[in-house]
Amino acid sequence: MKSTARSFKENARQALKNQRLQKSLKVMGRGFVEKRAKARAALPEFDALCQQGQAIKTHTLEHLDLYLEVYEKQLAASGGHLHLAQTAQQACQQILQICRNSNARLVTKGKSMVAEEIGLNEHLEEAGLRVVETDLGEYIIQLRKEPPSHIVAPAVHVGADQVEADFRRVHQNLPPNRNLSDPAALVFEARNMLRHEFINADIGITGANFLVAQTGTSVIVTNEGNGDLTQSLAPVHIVIASIDKLVPTLNDASTLIRVLARSATGQSITTYTTFSTGPRRPQDLDGPQQYHVVLLDNGRTEQLAGDFSDALRCIRCGACMNHCPVYQSIGGHAYGWVYPGPIGAVLNPSFLGLEETADLPNASTLCGRCEEVCPMGIKLPDLMRKWREKHHAAGGPPAMVRTSLTAWAFVAKRPWLYQLLTGMMMPLLAKFAGRKHHFRWLPLASGWTTSRDLPAPSGKTFMSLLKKHQREGRL
Amino acid sequence: MTENTNSDKAPQVGLFVTCLVDLFRPVVGFAAMKLLQEAGCHVSVPLAQTCCGQPAYNSGDRRAAQALAIEVIKNFDRFDYVVAPSGSCAGMLKTHYPDLLKETDHAEQALLFADKVFELTSFLVDICRLQTVDRDFPGRITYHDACAGLRELHVRQQPRQLLHSMRGLELCEMPDGEACCGFGGTFCIKYPDISDAMVGKKCANITAANAPTLLGGDLGCLMNMAGKLSRDGSPVEVRHVAEILAGMADEPPIAGESRPDRGKQK
16 A cells, blocks of 8 residues: 555545544444443453453463464464565565465455455456455455554545445446445445455455464454355455564463454444354364465564564554544544554654654644543654654654754743743733734744734733742732 | 742642643742642742753753753652642652662652652642632633543542632533643644644633633643633633632733633632
């Protein structure tokens, strides 16, 4: 996926003007927040579970080499194949090679953010394969040739009427007068279209929510069952997952699953939670003949050793973006790359570099709601601030911003000068504002005054008044 | 420095005025002094104070922020308590200075310093054990929980408890009260469109609370909301909570002209 993070400001401006998007965001905003709050309230041990989950992730990341070794051994023992990929490019090539080895033409895909991260669909399609997304949201945005706007609900920005129009445009062989006016009819139609693809698929690709070292198992959580059909009907199942998905044991995976669904959609557990271990065994009724795992690093080992290692605990629940007032205002596409919202503001600079993504960690009020709801206790505002420090240290911010900041700091470090200047300026501003007590416009303050009045100072500063009172013996 | 003594045994409180109160709304500083003195504190205001350093810290200029933080600690270290009429600035001193100064010679000092820093209303309730405020405020108010106070310092119930105890005051909660108002310091200047969308939603929720007065504990957020309400022609008056608690709501509200029919305290 090509990044548009560099034009974040313009993206955001367009998003704010997009009435349809604003309507979707309004509906989405309240839904996710309320559902999570209910799920949390219904489980007294929720916070304790989150802490257990954090400890599991921290422990695994600290001993990643050990658990990778165990996982590799168990995966091999169950008949699966492991492919280690350092980069996105390598992962794509390895997956293409597996496809070629089985002369594949049709690939079905479960929802995977890592696949988005490495640009898998484009890579396979360029090589002549047909790739069909089978998660309903992903299916919709694939028809629309759009990237996901949310990591859990990829088509959250699309209205039902738009989906109807897309289905009529693409599903040309169906009767034009069919009724698609309610969401159930849309789901039914997508289901029928996808049935054929599942049955005819040569390869099924899924992501993984967890990889279990103890058993060499990959785990996916879904609500549509498309993941199960993708991975058990095709003769070859490929799992594409990043190294941070590892957990030591099945028990650990269970703990995290209890936290994940509640944080993401407010469910106690998703409709399907599927554990895959190796290819089909002789006594199994179904399952793939081959089971491959492409394990992606893509900078994560480096991240693990750096300032942003905490972000590797992320289990991709989306709670941070669901609760983020900036995400709620502009949606996911404005962030310009795979991971939107607060977690994207922390992850994307690692993947794309700060020059491309500098706006993302800056475009936050640091209100702290993301940190508050993050089940993995990732201090997202602190990490965004850390990116700002790196950006500043690298001379990133515009000269105007840097100069103003330096001038302000120079004065603020000298109280006598500060009080001399402010003591003269504030009464003047108050006088200019007059009895209205605000400015509708002020030079250099247009960022504020375009949409808000700027409150005027009362008059003299507190420090001037205090000294005056002191002189007069009133204090 | 100026001092005001209640008694020799009174806790020594250094008032961190905050730059916005100093520059824009001194009455909040004087209201804070009055409330602290009434609660039995000996209040001092070190004159060599400017800003907590947040604009630099949140813009990534760690070194400038460190220099200011060291000055603040130097000026305030001798008090039993340091109190600010702002959750955001108190949060900076209390929760961020230890991180900011961890690689400097002041690391340990910052940790000790953090322990004695408080936001005004939480200090009055949690430390001074103030239960009630013996004053009138006739009318309905709604309250905005500013983010840093709410999430860094857990200030939520304290201002409400004090306001509830005032005669005639009726507290009307707004929908989605814990959502950010879109101020965010330099955020509102750097990303004005997004900030405007956020404060627009906030003002709709304020209006839905159906109260003629909006109170809060952070002047930055209050100026943002007052500016938007003023531009939209809303009749809602905006004030810092300390003004009401101290019975000092005689000044015109933030960004607006005083209306004789409301906000008068006895």
